[in-house]
Amino acid sequence: MNLFNIFDQISQVDPEFDERVNPRRQAIQNMMSFGKKVTIAAMPFVLSDLFKRAYGQTPTDVNGVLNYALTLEYLEAEYYTKGAAASNLVPTGKPAGAITTIRNHEVAHVAFLKQVLGDKAVPKPTFDFTAGGAFSNVFSNYDTFLALAQAFEDTGVRAYKGQAGLLKGNQVVLTAALQIHSVEARHASHIRQMRKARGGAAADQKPWITGANDSGIGAAVDPVYAGEDNKVQAEVDITMLQGIDGKISTAAATQSFDEPLAATAVLDIAKLFIK
């Protein structure tokens, strides 16, 4: 098995392979896989209009990616700012310290992206973190607050990954995007630990993602984790590789690679929280 061999062959058959980002085709593929996986119970995070998914606005250039990132950072910054300010929500001590740390990073990301974009920066949307009432206790119930925080962080990690291709070779912008991307992953890791510490549905939560939707939140966040159960990377089935006690387990195979999420899918998640 040789990666270069495979890529060489694929790009001969499919000239577009090298320009991986083909949002429309990607969206159509997602649409098909969504059809199989998504049930009515999953509705809060599911797009209302599948047709829009295929023809929705997705970033096509560097500024597009930056504004897409800025929109997500606006969302996260406002979410943690409100959460940190809500009375009797986040317990004092370590939890409040962690939420403050994360808030400060998201606020810094907004400032950074606005500075890079200058007058090209999109304005901040008006957010509704209850998603039209689906999460009505988001700023009064600590577990709801953490659950949504996890969904936002795990989505954020996937969102940045999905756009890396458009920034290929760009030392300044790609590097900055990667530097934000790994901060989001650190946040996700910590929020997951905070939720584990709360016990209940998240008692078995790990800092990394196991399979598709290990969140304990339920089907509402299936779209956040759709495809995270992938165990094949560049045609290499990770579960066929030798581990310590036999082959690499399916769980470890899915944990060891985080998957990207197409811009349309990310925006459909974000739109639920935009008025």
Next chain:
Amino acid sequence: MKETTTKQQGFIEEDNRQESERLGRRNFLKIAGAGAVGIAAFGLIGCQKDDGGPDMGGNGLYFGSGDIAILNYAYALEQLEAAFYIEVMNKPYSGINDWEKMLFRDIRDHEIAHREFFKTALGKSAIGKLEFNFSGINFSNRASVLATAKTFEDLGVSAYNGAGWLIKNEAYLLLAGKIVSVEARHAALVRDLIDNGSFANSEVIDSQGLDLAYSPSKVLEAAGPFIKSKIDVRDLPTY
């Protein structure tokens, strides 16, 4: 098959020749002087350097050039991490609890998955098995193990972040992205095991909310004390 391989390597090398020439040996040697800074920045724990670190000159394991060199660079770092965590699980530190054991077993398996993935994906272009020097680590001591794990994970994050823009092929870039966030999840967890709440503190995240990103030469200097094998990275893109 042989013919195909030759052809592909030719293709990839041609693709990157200019880059390799531009960021060639001279540039690398110029930057290598920053090594001491790199090591200090990572706060590496005391390590008995009995061989003076990696010899980056000739006759070592040749990483290749262009994207292949970067993938071999990632493969080398994953070998380092996998070897470390295998040792951690072979000799668990005193007082390790079940939760920590499970976490380190998971991390070990992730790093092995990464290592084996690169080995398989690189095929004949893969460097050989590296040997490591862990003599400075006290594997029976929790603090020593966690400090080393923190160093390796933060280093891994900085390595992928810093090398991303050097990658020419979009598919490889995406693969690096899929791995780096898992390393960041590890880094945050290990940091929290040392001091809950330090998952993304100011040691690693700057005032703009940006994580570490270091050039390949700086990362290799920091990893140097742990690498016993001779490596030849003369054509590895860096800056």
